[in-house]
Structures are given as C-alpha cells and as structure tokens.
Amino acid sequence: MGEIKTILVTGSSSGIGLGVARRFAAAGYNVALNSFEPESRVADVIDGVAAAGAGRAAYFEADLSARGAGVELVERVIAHFGQLDVLVNNAGIQKVSPVEEFELDDWARVRSIILDSSFEAIKASVPGMAERGWGRIINIASAHGLVASPFKSAYVSAKHGMMGLTKTVALEVAEKGITVNAICPGYVLTPLVEAQLKDQARVHGISEDEVKREIMLAPQPTKQFVGIDEVAELAFYLSGDLARSITGTAISIDGGWTAR
Ligand code: NAD
Helix, strand or coil: CCCCCEEEECCCCCHHHHHHHHHHHHCCCEEEEEECCCHHHHHHHHHHHHHCCCCCEEEEECCCCCCCHHHHHHHHHHHHHCCCCEEEECCCCCCCCCHHHCCHHHHHHHHHHHHHHHHHHHHHHHHHHHHHCCEEEEEECCHHHCCCCCCCHHHHHHHHHHHHHHHHHHHHHHHHCEEEEEEEECCECCHHHHHHHHHHHHHHCCCHHHHHHHHHCCCCCCCCCECHHHHHHHHHHHCCHHHCCCCCCEEEECCCHHHC
C-alpha cells in the first residue's frame, strides 16, 4: 500500500467491530476505534490493535445513541488522522420484547445507535472521500436487515433501514470512487453470544452444544456460527480496489439462513 489509509470502526471495543479493526490494522491501516466506554476500560483493546500492525491506533469515546454523536465522531477522527478512507458502521444493540410492550425509549435507543449514527457518520465522511475520489462505506447490518424474527421490531426495522440507507447513498456517490455496501451476518460467535451460551445451558439444563444446535442455530442451515474472522475478511475485500464495482448491495454471510 502506498499512502497509509485510515479506517473508523464504530463499536469496536469487542466482537465483530474489534475483529474488523484488527484485520485492517494487520494490513497497515491507521485504525480509529470507538465505543461508549471510557478509554481506561479499553486500554488493552487499543494496545492489541496498535500491536497488530504498523499503522497507528487511536480510541474515540462516543455514545452513538446521542443526536449528533456520529457527525462529531467522524470530525474528531479526521482531525486526528487527517483523513478518513474507510467507514465501518458496526455499533449495535439488541432489545427483545413483544411490540405491544416495547418501550418507546428502547425503540429510540436501538434506532439511534444502529440507524441514526450510521446516517450521521456517512454524512460527515462523504465530503472528504469525494474530494480524494476514493472511499469505502461498509454497514454491518444483519440477516435481520433482510428477514424478520418476532420480538425484535426495533432491531429488524433499524437493520432494514440500514439497507435503504446503503442503497440510497451508493447511488448518490457512485461516480465519486466511493462504494457503499451492507454485510448481513447470521449468528456470529462474539463474546456476547458466548456468554449467552453458558447462561442458556445453565438455565435450560442442557449442554452448550445443545444450546448452539437447538436454540441458537435453528435458523442457520449450516448449523455453524459465522466466524468474526469471516466477516472481517469480507469487509477487507470490499475495501480493496478489486471491489470497486460492488456497490449498493447486501452481502449475506449467514450459513444459508436467508436462502429459505
Ligand atoms: P458486541 O456487543 O460484541 O459489540 C457491539 C459494539 O458496539 C461494542 O464495541 C459496544 O461497545 C458498541 N456499542 C454499543 N452501544 C454503543 C453506543 N451507544 N455507542 C457506541 N458504541 C456502542 O456485538 P457484536 O455481536 O460484535 O455486534 C456488532 C454488530 O454486528 C452489531 O451492529 C450487530 O447488530 C451486528 N450483528 C451481530 C450478529 C451476531 O450474531 N453477533 C449478527 C448479525 C449482525
């Protein structure tokens, strides 16, 4: 790589976001990490990403549920690194509840972290990318950006919204060397899901393997979790020059879930 490129991954203190950050660090990128946690609590994560490659790593605390936080985050990253070349909108939370009991605040929180912050970060990233004639925007959506499951109305709606945002912005920036795509993972074995495995096994009185097979992987035909490394590699591919014609699309990585 000639010039050192900079990537921002929102929600990158754990799970998929951290995996993506490490993959790009290993390829020599400068990496902007983010979560709502104070920097002191994620010092090991920052050190780990910095050690993964030759580029620089920096942490930007920002609670993306707040209006304007996505714009401000991108402005801080650009002020620090000088430019932003790859934006990965990854921060997300889940809330499970029947629609008639769904709290208005929970709906707003899920929507703002997943959808509003993605819009804001894109809005603030596009001008610099357009000026340089090169940019990559990757939205980590979900199988739930394409199909629904009950009791996840806010999450499914926000992830479907991400798909509309992906397609619209892709059309707007298509002639500027910027691609915009969504990655739609099925069940990924993140630390969060691993913790759930143990809890569910205890609560149901079954083995962790049975929880995986009979509860978590029921909709996933391969009966295998998607690896964090698989999602990270796909994001890396989409950021390459050979992916310059892939734009405005959703790429599933879900073990066949949405083929049903
Ligand atoms: P995770 O909980 O391990 O990571 C979520 C990240 O988002 C963390 O770094 C967290 O600090 C950050 N975050 C949460 N709220 C935030 C806020 N208000 N402001 C800033 N950062 C915040 O989860 P994960 O499983 O790695 O999920 C990452 C993304 O992938 C999410 O958008 C999720 O919807 C999506 N996804 C996950 C799965 C899965 O099975 N794990 C499947 C499909 C899609």
